[in-house]
Amino acid sequence: MPPSVQAGAMTHAIFRVARLHRMLAAQLLRRVGLHPGQELVMMQLWDLGPQRQADLVRLLGSDAATMTRTIRRLEHAGFVRRHPCATDKRAFIIEPTTASLALRRQVEEVWAELESxxxxxxxxxQQTEAIDALTRIEHSLVHATARHAATEQ
Incomplete structure (x- = not known):
């Protein structure tokens, strides 16, 4: 480990693992024509049904611009359809297409391979311990993010 990162050994380990995980996910998802993150949108739609785009942003902890770009790409690929919300003309409802149903099995297989x-x-x-430790780290980061956001206002 480089001396400059020794004070942040855990942060460096998380960075390395996250980078490799995303790299492998990208390689596996490329086989089914998706980019990392797009499968998470599709999973939400398959599990929850049609959603307002703003709700997808909230559910996935994304931002509006990224979600708009992701939805546009998924729509271009034929996996989702957008239509105006009947109750809120400013909002769009995003729904999975019939074509996306075959993709679902492929995404599940990709995630099984990634998990393996x-x-x-x-x-x-050890898997249970790792999940527990990662959950605690996630909670710590959520609290730290909220604290920093509060001090920025």
Whole structure:
């Protein structure tokens, strides 16, 4: 580990793992014609049904510009359809298309392969411990983000 990152050994480890995870996810998702993050939008739509675009932003912790770009690409690929919301003319409803149903199986297979790659060298107990530790880290980061956002206002 470079001396300059020794004070942040855990942060450096998280960065390395996140980078490799995203790289592998991108390689696997490329096979089904998706980019990382697009599968998360599709999973929400498959599981929850049609959603307002603003709700997808909230559910996925995204921002409006990124979600607009993602939806546009998914729509161009034929996986989602957009139409104006009947109750709020400023909003759009995003729904999965019939064509996306075949994609669902492929995405599930990609995620199973990704999960297998992540957990390959861990016992079931170690997998549970890793999930618990990552959940605690996530909570810490959520609180830190909220604190910093409050001080910026």
């Amino acid at each position: 790659s992540v957990a390959d060298s861990l016992t079931p107990d």
